[in-house]
Amino acid sequence: MSTAVKLDMMPSKDISDYAEKVLLNNPFENFKIENYKYAQLHKSITSNVSLKEFKADFSSISSIKNIKLSDTSDIDMLSDLKKWNFNNTDSYFRVNSILERSSKKINLDLFREEIICLDLSLFKENIHLSKASDSPKTLMIINSNLSEDSARSIILNLSENAKLNIIHYNISNSKSFLYFEINQQNNSNLKFISFQSNNIHTRNEFFASLEENCSLDLCGLNIHNYGVNDNYSFIQHMKPSSQSREVFKSIVKSGAITNFQGKIYVDPIAQKTDGYQMSRSLILDNESKANNKPELEIYADDVKCSHGSTVSKLNQDQVYYFKSRGIDEEQAIKILQKAFLVETLEAIENTQIKEYSYSLLDSRL
Amino acid sequence: MLKINNLHVSIEGKQIIKGLSLSINKGEVHALMGPNGSGKSTLSYVLSGKEGYEIEEGTIEYNGKNLLDLEVDERANAGLFLAFQYPMEIPGVQTSFFLKTAINSKRKFLGMPEIDALEFAKLIKSQAEDLGIGSEMLKRDLNVNYSGGEKKKQEILQMSILKPDMAILDETDSGLDIDALRIVSEGVNKLRSEQNSFLVITHYQRLLNYIKPDFVHIIADGRIVKSGDFSLALELEEKGYEDISKTA
Secondary structure (H helix, E strand, C coil): CCCCCCHHHCCCCCHHHHHHHHHHHCCCCCCCCHHHCCCCCCCCCCCCCCCCCCCCCCCCCCCEEECCHHHCEEECCCCCHHHCCCCCCCCHHHHHHHHHCCEEEEEHHHCCCCEEEEEHHHCCCEEEEEECCCCCCEEEEEECCCCCCCEEEEEEEECCCCEEEEEEEECCCCEEEEEEEEEECCCCEEEEEEEEECCCEEEEEEEEEECCCCEEEEEEEEECCCCEEEEEEEEEECCCCCEEEEEEEEEECCCCEEEEEEEEEECCCCCCCEEEEEEEEEECCCCCEEEEEEEEEECCCCCEEEEEEEEEECCHHHHHHHHCCCCCHHHHHHHHHHHHHHHHHCCCCCHHHHHHHHHHHHHHC | CEEEEEEEEEECCEEEEEEEEEEECCCCEEEEECCCCCCHHHHHHHHHCCCCCEEEEEEEEECCEEHHHCCHHHHHHCCEEEECCCCCCEEEEEHHHHHHHHHHHHHHHCCCCCCCHHHHHHHHHHHHHHCCCCHHHHHCEECCCCCHHHHHHHHHHHHHHHCCCEEEEECCCCCCCHHHHHHHHHHHHHHCCCCCEEEEEECCCHHHHHCCCCEEEEEECCEEEEEECHHHHHHHHHHHHHHHHHHC
16 A cells, blocks of 8 residues: 655755755656645745744743753664555655664653653754653654754654653744654554744644554644645554544735645544544735645544534634724734634643743734 | 714615714613614614725714724724624634723723733623623633523623723614513613713614613614604504604
8 A cells, every 4th residue: 555655756865955955956846746735845935024033932831851862862763664554645755764864762751851842953863752651741842943954754652551742843934844753552642732833834744643542632733934834644543443633723924825734544444433633724815825635534434534624814704893892903813813723722731831832822923 | 972964875886874864962872773674783883883884975973073084993992882783703712801802902092001800800790790691601702602692691791891982782682582681781771871872773662661762763774764752662663664664
């Protein structure tokens, strides 16, 4: 079922070179592939909006463990390509980064702190994360200001009964290209929230494979990026009784493009799967665009799978209602944007991180 | 307080209001009654400043100012309030947050500091209790999954805390059962004073049994065709709009 990438299509040895080529030098020019339908990888995207630099400031959050190089060990990171159930599609990025780049292993169980911070700018390597315990931990994954080297692969293995919360702050002021691979063993539980803002050209790929009785919450919040912001997700239910819930919300303005393509795959043996996918985009002006493409591929007959997708403008009647109560238009629009997006942050368990994320959102409205 | 003179309004080229004049003084309660399509709701939207209505002719003066020069939010902060026939649902915005934002907008307009949390809680609690609105409802998203009656009560709650000088009630009685009608009317009567005025738009005389108007106007085909006191509402109930319009 899986389609390996032909080697002659792989661009370069070095991943940053590769990212450069992917993002700038057009290796995909004459290449049509469904997974990359809207990503515009062949285009050099620049921003005509002057970007505000974002510096991750987590001073309001107490007792964070910042992962240092000394906390990691070297590892050969080989992804099992055969395990993914694609239909003539694949992630070029994954294949490249995994085959051609060294990797660092991080065992999340070794840290005592509840909040662990992985700042990707500190690592040149791909990252291999693992967690086996069910202790309540939140992993922050930061990619901010990665302009020098904007591509990474991150593989996460959750063992049986493991639990983890991830908040990914993708606020890079630049171009970034991330591949996430999530492997969930029986009874594992993951909440993954990706907060994306202020990027010029991004591609985030989320590949998740669920065994029995797992639960996955995958939420994306995308507000005021420039150029192209592209999210691709592929969630495969490989064993019975797992649950996945996916919510992606985007707000675009100033000529930006937001894309979401997501597939839920349910294997013939994965009975009692409960899958949900919602993608919604709000377009604030006439220059911006949103492409949403939900996909379901279901081979089991006793499953519950639903998806929905909307693209709309701001509801002017709602703005009018606010104004009729004395609230000015600018504030009304801010409140309505926040109301639209806030569902994606609700799954955050740690209150400090939740408050920080809300304030970060406020600053981006 | 409010002076409408020879108002002509059209929507997408279609004339809806055709030379309407109406004066409302401080402390007065006016009822505006009329059949479907006579221009009642259009008038309320024009007064609140909703987009999409073309004022072809006429003037509206509010407290000596040209109302038509003001934005929707400026009109609200100047003391004009429209209780909607169909209040908007706002998913994702908690009712109490909305109320607080509205109060603070008015306070900002008046040059006052933001309301403190305790004062706000007290204010909301007392007003909401009178209207039979539980604290659970204030935590819910504004108007989302509210029943028809709850939505109307919510409008009256907003009115009670914003304390407008000029309130327009657009068919607030539609969709209300007898008990809700009484509660909502009590909310209105509590606010009634010599300082503020009401324009009560309704189809039915029933509401006016609870909110006694000083004047009753009949609107038909975009014009006020007859004005009188409360007895006009009783006459209307008896004869119907067609008869009254004929005798006008």
